Amino acid sequence: MSELRKDPAIIALSGPGAALARRIQAAMREGEVLGLEGRVSDCDRSFSSVSAILPDVFVAGRPIIGICAAGILIRTLAPLLVSKQSDPPVLAVAEDGSAIVPLLGGHHGANALAVRIAEPLGGIAALTTASDVTLRVPLDAPPAGWRLRDESDYRRVAAKLLSGAPVRIVVESGPAPDWLLQLPQAEDAPVTILVSDRADAEADLVYAPQNIVLGLGCERLAEEAEVWRLVEDSLAKAKIAKEAVACVDSIALKAAEPAIHAIGRRLGVPVRFFDAVRLEREAPRLKNPSDLVYRETGCHGVAEGAALAGVGADGELLLPKQRSQRATCALARAPDTVDPTRIGRARGSLAIVGIGPGAAAARTHEVEAAISKATDLVGYKLYLDLLGSLAAYKTRHGYELGEEEMRVRIALDLAAEGRDVALVCSGDAGIYAMATLVFELIEREGNPDWARVEIAGLPGVSAMQTAAARIGAPLGHDFCAISLSDLLTPWEAIEQRLRAAASGDFVVAFYNPVSQRRRTQLAAAKDILLRQRPGETPVVLARNLGRDGESVTVVTLRDLKVEDVDMLTLVIVGSSATRALARPDGGVWVYTPRGYAKKMDEGKGAAKVGSG
Numbered sequence: 001m002s003e004l005r006k007d008p009a010i011i012a013l014s015g016p017g018a019a020l021a022r023r024i025q026a027a028m029r030e031g032e033v034l035g036l037e038g039r040v041s042d043c044d045r046s047f048s049s050v051s052a053i054l055p056d057v058f059v060a061g062r063p064i065i066g067i068c069a070a071g072i073l074i075r076t077l078a079p080l081l082v083s084k085q086s087d088p089p090v091l092a093v094a095e096d097g098s099a100i101v102p103l104l105g106g107h108h109g110a111n112a113l114a115v116r117i118a119e120p121l122g123g124i125a126a127l128t129t130a131s132d133v134t135l136r137v138p139l140d141a142p143p144a145g146w147r148l149r150d151e152s153d154y155r156r157v158a159a160k161l162l163s164g165a166p167v168r169i170v171v172e173s174g175p176a177p178d179w180l181l182q183l184p185q186a187e188d189a190p191v192t193i194l195v196s197d198r199a200d201a202e203a204d205l206v207y208a209p210q211n212i213v214l215g216l217g218c219e220r221l222a223e224e225a226e227v228w229r230l231v232e233d234s235l236a237k238a239k240i241a242k243e244a245v246a247c248v249d250s251i252a253l254k255a256a257e258p259a260i261h262a263i264g265r266r267l268g269v270p271v272r273f274f275d276a277v278r279l280e281r282e283a284p285r286l287k288n289p290s291d292l293v294y295r296e297t298g299c300h301g302v303a304e305g306a307a308l309a310g311v312g313a314d315g316e317l318l319l320p321k322q323r324s325q326r327a328t329c330a331l332a333r334a335p336d337t338v339d340p341t342r343i344g345r346a347r348g349s350l351a352i353v354g355i356g357p358g359a360a361a362a363r364t365h366e367v368e369a370a371i372s373k374a375t376d377l378v379g380y381k382l383y384l385d386l387l388g389s390l391a392a393y394k395t396r397h398g399y400e401l402g403e404e405e406m407r408v409r410i411a412l413d414l415a416a417e418g419r420d421v422a423l424v425c426s427g428d429a430g431i432y433a434m435a436t437l438v439f440e441l442i443e444r445e446g447n448p449d450w451a452r453v454e455i456a457g458l459p460g461v462s463a464m465q466t467a468a469a470r471i472g473a474p475l476g477h478d479f480c481a482i483s484l485s486d487l488l489t490p491w492e493a494i495e496q497r498l499r500a501a502a503s504g505d506f507v508v509a510f511y512n513p514v515s516q517r518r519r520t521q522l523a524a525a526k527d528i529l530l531r532q533r534p535g536e537t538p539v540v541l542a543r544n545l546g547r548d549g550e551s552v553t554v555v556t557l558r559d560l561k562v563e564d565v566d567m568l569t570l571v572i573v574g575s576s577a578t579r580a581l582a583r584p585d586g587g588v589w590v591y592t593p594r595g596y597a598k599k600m601d602e603g604k605g606a607a608k609v610g611s612g
Contacts (some may be wrong), residue, residue: 005033007372008113009057010138013050015096017067018042024065024093027120029393031065031370044389045360051076060365063109065117073103089113097121102128108141116253142207143179146195147243149206150478157204160191172196174209175336197244197333199235210246211334212318214267215307216260217250218327224262230324231263238319238331240243246338247272249306251279251297255347256452259327272310272344273418279305279545287320307332310343324589335471345418348453349373350411352435354428354460357546358386362466367458371422378411379424385422386547408437417451428462432483463570464509467542470552472589474540474572479507479592484514484521491521498525502532507578510571514562522562522571529573530557538580538590540572541565554580554588
C-alpha cells in the first residue's frame with residue numbers, strides 16, 4: 001500500500017492535448033492527466049515545468065504518455081535512463097492522436113499500451129521493436145499464461161529469426177501457443193522453441209506454460225525460509241520449473257499468513273484463497289485426507305485441496321502433499337494455462353486514506369496510488385465527489401453524515417470479499433476521522449474475516465496543518481487538538497481537557513467547534529482559555545479549506561464570537577506566546593515562537609565574552 005501510484009501519467013501541454021488526454025484516460029479507464037499551468041485548465045493536476053514533472057513521474061516508475069514532440073521526452077529523460085529492465089514505458093503521442101510511438105519499454109508495456117490506445121483514437125501504433133514488427137511476436141515478453149525461462153538466450157535466437165531462419169516448435173505440455181505458431185516453421189530448423197513445464201527442459205528457447213497451481217498450508221507465523229525450502233524441494237521432486245507456477249493457493253483462514261504471501265512474491269505470481277466449503281468439495285480427489293485437518297479447518301486437506309481447486313475439475317494432482325515441520329505443499333496441473341483472477345479470491349485490502357482539505361494538489365502520492373488501485377471507494381458522498389476523475393471507473397459507496405459506522409462495516413465487508421477498498425476521509429484519516437473506528441470495530445466484533453484484511457493507513461494533510469500553513473506558523477511550538485463535539489465524548493471529559501490545555505499554555509486547534517444544534521461549547525471553551533491567557537491572544541478562523549469559498553481570518557480571543565464560526569470552520573487559538581504580525585499587503589501572519597530569539601541572544605553573549 002505504501003508504493004507510489006504506478007498508473008500512467010498523461011502529460012498535456014496544450015488545450016487540444018488535454019482534450020486528447022481525457023480521451024486516452026477514458027479509453028484506458030485509468031491514468032492521471034497532468035497539465036501545464038497557464039495552458040491547460042482541464043487536468044487532474046497542474047505542473048509548472050516540463051523539466052521537473054517528467055523526471056518526477058519517471059523516477060516514480062510510472063508509465064509516461066506524453067502528448068508532445070518525441071524530442072521533448074528524449075531530451076528530458078535521457079540523463080535518467082538506467083536499463084530496459086527497470087525504466088518505465090514512455091510513449092509519445094501526436095496531438096491529433098494519429099501516431100502513438102513507444103520510445104522506451106517496448107516489451108515491458110509500452111508496445112501493448114500503444115496498441116491499446118491506438119484503436120479508440122483511430123491512430124497508428126508505431127512499433128519499432130524488431131520482433132514485434134518483423135516477427136509479430138515479442139519473444140522476450142510472452143503474453144499472460146506463458147513465461148520465458150530465465151536461462152533462455154533470447155537475443156541469440158531473435159538474431160537468427162530476424163535473419164530469416166525458421167523455427168521448430170515443440171509443445172510438450174500445456175496448450176499450443178497461438179502467438180508462437182505464427183512464426184515460420186520447419187522440422188529441420190536451426191532454432192528449437194520448446195513449450196514445457198519441466199524443470200530440466202532444454203532448447204534454444206523454453207517457454208513454460210503457467211498451468212501449475214501450488215497449494216500451501218502452514219502453521220500460524222511459520223518461517224518463510226522453511227516454507228520456501230519446502231516449495232523448492234516439492235518443485236524439484238515433481239521436476240517442475242518455477243516459471244510454470246501460475247499462482248499460490250491456500251485456505252481463506254490463512255489469508256493473512258506472511259509466509260504464504262512471501263512465496264507468491266518469490267515466484268512472482270498472485271496468491272489466491274478458497275473457503276473451507278469449496279476445498280471440502282475436493283475431498284474425493286485428495287490423496288491424503290485428514291480428519292485432524294477437518295476438525296481444525298473445516299476441510300480434509302488444505303494443500304492438496306487448494307491445488308486441485310485451482311486447476312479445476314479437468315486438472316490433476318501432480319504431487320501429493322509434502323510436509324516440513326510447520327508447512328504442507330502440493331502441486332496440481334491444469335490442461336490449459338491458469339488465469340488466477342478467475343479462481344478463488346485475493347486477500348482483500350483496505351486503505352484508510354486522508355485526502356486533505358479537498359484540492360487535488362494537497363493529496364499525497366501514496367494516497368492517490370491507493371485510490372487508483374482500489375476497486376471500491378467508500379466514504380461520505382461529498383468526499384468522493386472531491387476526488388473528481390480519480391474516482392472514475394470505481395464502484396462508489398457513498399453515505400451521508402452520521403452513517404460512519406455503516407461506512408466502515410461496508411468497507412471491511414468488501415475487503416473481506418477480496419476486493420481492494422479505499423475508505424476515503426477528509427484531512428487525515430487518523431485525526432477525528434474513520435481510522436479509529438476501523439480498529440474499534442475489528443476488536444469489538446471479533447470478525448476473523450475482517451482481521452485478515454490487509455489494512456494500511458495513509459496520512460493526509462489535516463485541517464489544522466492547512467490552516468496553520470495558510471496563516472503562518474501558529475503550530476510552531478507545542479500544541480494540541482480538541483474536538484468540541486459531545487456526541488461521542490462527555491462534555492465533562494472535554495472540559496477537563498480544555499482546562500489542562502489552558503493550564504499547559506498549549507496552542508489549541510478546535511475541531512467540530514459548533515453545529516446547528518451545538519452552540520454553547522465554543523463559548524465555554526473560550527471562557528476557560530481566557531482564565532489562563534490574554535484577551536489579545538490571536539485566534540485563526542479557517543473556513544472551507546481547500547475548497548471554493550475558502551477564508552482564513554484572524555480575531556482575538558476576547559472578540560471571538562460563536563456566530564462567526566460554522567460546521568466548516570476550524571478554530572486555532574494561540575498560546576500566550578503566539579503573535580500576530582502585520583503584513584505589508586494589509587493582511588496578517590500568525591506564528592508561535594519556539595525560542596530561537598533567546599538562543600540567538602545567548603549566542604551573541606557568548607561571542608562577546610569570547611572576544612574579550
